[in-house]
Amino acid sequence: MTHSSSPHPERIDQHLDSAYRRTAWRVMPLLMVCFLVAYLDRVNVGFAKLQMLDDLKFSEAVYGLGAGIFFIGYLMFEVPSNIALHRYGARRWIARIMVTWGLLSAAMMFVQTPWSFYTLRFLIGVAEAGFFPGIIFYLTTWFPGHRRGVMVALFISALPISNMLGSLISGFIMQYMHGVAGFAGWQWLFVIEGLPAVALGIAVFYLLHDRIADAKWLTAEEKQGMQAAIERDNQGKQGHSIREGLLNPKIWLLGGVYFCLVMGQYIISFWMPTIIRNSGIEQPWVIGMLSAIPFTAAAVVMVLVGRSSDRHREYRWHLAICATLGAAGVLFGTLFGGNLLLGMIGLTIGAAAMVSSLPVFWSMPTAVVGGAAAAAGIALINSMGNVAGFFATIVVGWITQVTGSTQASMYMMAAVLVLGGVLGLCVPKVKAGISGLAPANPLPQQP
Template sequence: MNHIPAQHPDPDDQALDEAYRKTAWRVMPLLMVCFLVAYLDRVNVGFAKLQMLDDLAFSEAVYGLGAGIFFIGYLMFEVPSNIALHRFGARRWIARIMVTWGLLSAAMMFVQTPWSFYALRFLIGVAEAGFFPGIIFYLTTWFPGHRRGVMVALFICALPISNLLGSLISGYIMQYMNGVAGYAGWQWLFVIEGLPAVFLGMAVFCLLRDRIADASWLSEAEKRGMQAAIDRDNQGKQGHSVREGLLNPKIWLLGAVYFCLVMGQYIISFWMPTIIRNSGIDQPWVIGLLSAIPFAAAAVAMVLVGRSSDRHHEYRWHVAICATLGAAGVLFGTLLGDNLWLAMIGLTVGTAAMISSLPVFWGMPTAVVGGAAAAAGIALINSMGNVAGFFATIVVGWMTQLTGSTQAAMYMMAAVLVMGGALGLCVPKARLDLRSAAPVAAAQRP
């Protein structure tokens, strides 16, 4: 959260910088931990799969449908959830989201039949609906566009960190808690990784604030300065009603780009442990250790890509190049899947590039709409990403069962990523240069 001072800083600007710095330290660590736990709860089913399919006699198709049906619940309630957040306030709504999904995620330990698997995954999707787009919208109410890119990148950094820690923790739980108190390792996995969300929900309710005016850590002058910056940032954006956010063609184009990026992300998250196991590794903790490597690389790469995007004031080519490199890396890892180390090189490059496209991408929608339109538009884009998550898990499960290999699905994912990069280049460039009107402020962002 360091900043580069301007050559001749104005005292008022320096005071505002300090206000944003204090706000970032107060808000961002909690949001990052929440996202870390949220994503861990979403993808831990990929590790549970290594044991639960045999324990419960589930097929690959049953797993694919169960993993994917989460996104149906998420999709159905995402836009209403984000509108509710805009109406009732982030503090209450995000706390509600985290408590309900944490309890439901822990309840996954009691799954015995395909239908109970489907039902709980659907309900978890309903409970979590609106969390990610809600946070993206929440950041628009605190940080203007020329400061928000860094905050979004910090928030999304929790994604590779979650995969990294989740791979290590999940592998350990699966191997060393299997049979403890009569429960399987995959059952302990859901409980241990689900309940922290409940406690974090309580922390959100106590610590988060809905508006700049409610920030007890800011002086009255700092509040006025930050609110004025938000008001200026919202001037000139297209539409402020829910309807305008849902019907804006640029939002739909961005949704198509996000669909392609998310398909690649979820295929990797859900099937990487399986790909590594197929290369000849059978110990869960070793699979977890190796699965963490690509996400560790992604945590570094996304910061470097984000800085490059900020430095060049450019989004489209960064998204396109990352998506194409992601496709190339996955193809390399798939074609050489029989060789563990070559496969890991491909998966590491592909995963790092793929995930690095996400924080850059989220700089695009917030440049297009404001107000309630932003809440609805961001939720719509994320909903299209969740359609991709559902489609990816269903198709990969079906193709894997049909062909006996994940290769065909990986080829499909690579093609979709390239398509997403191409669509990203179609987004109008003029709408995305947030910093041209505020070069000094951009140099001073926290």
């Protein structure tokens, strides 16, 4: 019997472990910091609200529309932005995104009227459009499916870290910078948290690499092996054209799941400071410290959930359980919102579960389509999430103003989260990785 002299794909993959670790350490820290700053600039309006509404005489409905109109701008330009990233390269496009949104976020300090609030929030959405789905797509060009889940989890771990640090930093700025140089604390908040995005955009332009072939830390053999892994990974996917990515029924189903998950995510991000204040806490710094607790727990839990889903190569039930626990946490925190301890327990469970569902979810669409279809499909899914963000902020702001409390809207959001878990179970089963390849190590190690 004769044997092929070609090395087995599993042995090739193991041989590239060192190359993937070096790549992770070169790429992921910068992307994580960018996402941290991006998300901080997106949700810091929730903290600014504590002073902004009184200073500018804005109603809850005005705030809800202003917070939500961000997603209209994002939605309108998200798919074109991701296609542009695919065409022109991540380095240039992500740098452009970060510089423009950083400048616009800092300009929020000049808001005086509802229309200036709406206009700047809309433009920030336009500027940031495509950032998150662009990074998700960018990772598909470096890491094959059986390694990508961990990279996505590491990237998204910046979200709870951003909420945790943002709560502390925002609370400090609001309390101790108020009145400095004649500016309110909320005005300093937008400037101090907006300008770092500009610096990071410049760093991205000089430090990020568009393709495996551009990586100077890899040998020619490693580049060839990593590119071959990407090509094998794309062989089993359903189409590679933009049209196929936008019309694939699985992409639309996944978009429905993501819509429900994002509804819950933004309720926590935009209204947690208000919920904590309603329990009797007045000082912004204390509200910031308490708001950091749920996201600290989320940063730990999401790693455990990610490892479990990778180990079992199972995503649907992990997602459904996280969504259901998130709904239970929202309900518990709402029912016992008048009690600080019980309210914080509910918010912590809700935040940890909801955030942990995100890296599990994003391991699913990248296994369905590849190429330009992946760029368009991922952007479409994220666009549906932005529709949810807009809908959530508008509805909660309106219901809060009509009823005088957030309880009714929280109950509705809990039901939407449960629906997201049910829809997640309807997604056809997706296995991570390439047939015949061993799973990657769960976390990159320092070379």
